[in-house]
Amino acid sequence: MASDPNRRRFIKAASAAGIVGLAGCTGGPEGDSGGETTEGGSDGEETETGGDGETESGGDVPAHVGMVYSDGGLGDNSFNDAAREGVVRAEEELGIAFDESQPEGTGEFGQYQQRYASSTDPDYDLVSCIGFNQTDALAENAPQFPEQNFMLVDSVLEEPNVANYVFKEHEGSFLMGVLAGNLTTTSFSAGAGQTAGDSTNVGFVGGVDSPVIRRFQAGFEAGVDYATDDVDVITSYVGSYSDPSGGQEAALSMYQSGADIVYHASGATGVGVFQAAQEEGRFAFGVDLDQSITEPEFSDVILASMVKRVDNAVFQSISNVVDDDHQGGSVVELGLESNGVECVYGDEIGGEVPDDATTAVSDARDAIIAGDIDVPSETDGN
Secondary structure, eight states: OOOOTTSOOEEOEEETTEEOOOOSSSOOOOOTTOOOOOOOOTTSOOOOOOOTTOOOTTOSOSOEEEEEOOTTOTTSSSHHHHHHHHHHHHHHHHOOEEEEEOOSSGGGHHHHHHHHHHOOSSOOSEEEEESGGGHHHHHHHHHHOTTSOEEEESSOOOOTTEEEEEEOHHHHHHHHHHHHHHHHTSOOEETTEEOOSSOOEEEEEESSOSHHHHHHHHHHHHHHHHHOSSOEEEEEEOSOSSOHHHHHHHHHHHHHTTOOEEEEEOGGGHHHHHHHHHHHTOEEEEEESOHHHHSGGGTTTEEEEEEEOHHHHHHHHHHHHHTTOOOTTOEEEEOTTTTSEEEEEOTTTGGGSOHHHHHHHHHHHHHHHHTSSOOOSSOTTO
């Protein structure tokens, strides 16, 4: 069952009074208000498509899955799109059917979770809650729907019907710090970027200031310190996962203050970091997916990405449900050893990274897995 990412079906919140009715590969839960279907795209509007993956409501599929995405929605070429890769893979390999929702704000998470959980046409076998910021809403909903299977990414909720998947972002980010620390102290050029050779700082741009993004920052700072004593990390939090202009402004300030490499963990906000890198002729690191591929117009400045296999977490959780083995109450932690996080070199210019830098990254990876390096998961400011 192939799925065309440009032909999506969504459930959209209509108002505080109700939710627009059906959406998705199987029809989706109906709202109390019986709202009308409208056309749209990755901005959260609901779209109706047929596609090879369409089945009649209640069709003979091994599972129906409801996807509730995080802030920023689909089209971020990062975190949410990584989650979607997992459910599309499950559609193609396992034959499941799925519906998907893009909340326009934190206040809508609970509504979507409830609609999927209370739906009987179809009856959802799993509700996937993508992102730590869904935890509070799920803490209210999971006990109210004890027979509903949920999965949660990037946070832990101790409920018997919730399977939790968390990542060791700090481990992968440590490798990005080692790479940055090695490159910023040398004269290196590739594609449209170059290092200054005598830079004394690199940058980190975060989206929303939270424990998860702080893990990215903590690991990156520790990796830079491990590689060199002479380089500081400038940090800025934009406050959003969907503010490219804010990301650009933050990164420009860093490049103009001497940084020649900026690492972001900010969803679609990171597009602005890449824009700034091109404008200043410097380098950037992507996140969650290999952004040299998902953001090809910036591949000439994206040296590497810290890939976070959210797709694997989503696929594994769906597979468990298909096998009637939902891991409710469990916590699965994915790090370097399980390839849950990885340093992936850029598709266009990553091959030009000097051998001594790639060797340093590889050695650090081995040392972390062996337990010889203990990577901090919190910054000094927690």
